[in-house]
Amino acid sequence: MTHFRKYKAAVITGPRKPIELWEYDYIDPPAGCITIAVVRAGVCGTDLHLWQGDDSSSNSNSSSDDARDIEPFILGHEGLGRILALGEGVSTDHSGTPVSINDIVYWNPIRPCHACYECTIQRDLTGCQNGTFVSPARNTVSWASYTQVATLQRNNNFYRVDAANVPLDAFIALGCALPTMLKGLENKGPIHRGEAVLVQGCGAVGLAAIFLAKIAGARAIICIEGNAERRRMAERFGATEVLDMRGAEYETVEARGRRIREIVGARGVELAIECSGHAAAVEEGLALLGRNARYLLVGTWAGARTVALSPFETVHKALKIIGTTYASPENYYQAARLVEAHFREFPFADCVTHRFPLGQVAEALQTVAAGAAVKVVIEPQAE
Numbered sequence: 001m002t003h004f005r006k007y008k009a010a011v012i013t014g015p016r017k018p019i020e021l022w023e024y025d026y027i028d029p030p031a032g033c034i035t036i037a038v039v040r041a042g043v044c045g046t047d048l049h050l051w052q053g054d055d056s057s058s059n060s061n062s063s064s065d066d067a068r069d070i071e072p073f074i075l076g077h078e079g080l081g082r083i084l085a086l087g088e089g090v091s092t093d094h095s096g097t098p099v100s101i102n103d104i105v106y107w108n109p110i111r112p113c114h115a116c117y118e119c120t121i122q123r124d125l126t127g128c129q130n131g132t133f134v135s136p137a138r139n140t141v142s143w144a145s146y147t148q149v150a151t152l153q154r155n156n157n158f159y160r161v162d163a164a165n166v167p168l169d170a171f172i173a174l175g176c177a178l179p180t181m182l183k184g185l186e187n188k189g190p191i192h193r194g195e196a197v198l199v200q201g202c203g204a205v206g207l208a209a210i211f212l213a214k215i216a217g218a219r220a221i222i223c224i225e226g227n228a229e230r231r232r233m234a235e236r237f238g239a240t241e242v243l244d245m246r247g248a249e250y251e252t253v254e255a256r257g258r259r260i261r262e263i264v265g266a267r268g269v270e271l272a273i274e275c276s277g278h279a280a281a282v283e284e285g286l287a288l289l290g291r292n293a294r295y296l297l298v299g300t301w302a303g304a305r306t307v308a309l310s311p312f313e314t315v316h317k318a319l320k321i322i323g324t325t326y327a328s329p330e331n332y333y334q335a336a337r338l339v340e341a342h343f344r345e346f347p348f349a350d351c352v353t354h355r356f357p358l359g360q361v362a363e364a365l366q367t368v369a370a371g372a373a374v375k376v377v378i379e380p381q382a383e
């Protein structure tokens, strides 16, 4: 049993419109489902694009047309919840680990359909066109995370986490970013021991890249970032050189390029990971790539800007340029296990720089828009 009879969720009713709190009746979970009290919801840059109505992803159900009526929706695709009730037939999480009331789970609000070409033929759940980043607000239940209570459906994969020993903030800190980076490395191939890695942008996605490069044994991890707080965090995660693109010394592409070549040597960058979401960064990255280099593009979730690409350079240098989108359920499981294994050496929990109650989702999104935060979280149970 739970003390919830009613609960609230934050609802988006249109691009940039004030965010409304809607009230729902608590209902017990149907067979095969569970209900959870959401204790942390991570705010991701993608949420900001969805609120603003940017055409940010094929999984988006929003539009760039501000005048268009939209179906109201609940945001949030990063969440930790405490189990309130288990529906009939549920005794384990989706890895087979037994679960009980009050356990904390980390879940994937995006539900692959397991019934489309991408899911079943290509076997790439991140390509599923039927999963969405949001939960329709007119439903009687939500599986997104900007809510006090969520009802996880059969295809919302969820995994128990070790909340007795690991701070909740450590799990939410890299939100969807760590699973996404794990998926990216599946697509691109692993970071090799002794490799030099260039990471462009040190928000959550960039920090996940630094973390994975560090535990892979990279010899150098060079980062480009303009935000001082993120630069400090990049260093704490193990970056060996962090170039301040807003400081006098490295404000130009040329100055940064000179320094990066000094570090990696004349061969150029062998591995670069674009985590900033800025098209200009992609241009900068392409110019730095050496022969046989691999370039992983992961940071761009909105925008129509294009960049110039030299087909000759790409062929001549045998470049591998790979785009990767979001994460598969197993990447959530892996991310939780990595956080549990490494939370003492890496400052995951300290990445949470801003917290807001459910009634201040707009302020939370504006904080992300201002670019001042490392990680913003919503605490739906806070007043």
Ligand SMILES: [Zn+2]
Pocket: 044, 045, 046, 047, 077, 176, 177
């Ligand atoms: Zn995200």
Ligand SMILES: [Zn+2]
Pocket: 112, 113, 114, 115, 116, 117, 118, 119, 120, 127, 128, 129, 130, 131
């Ligand atoms: Zn599908």
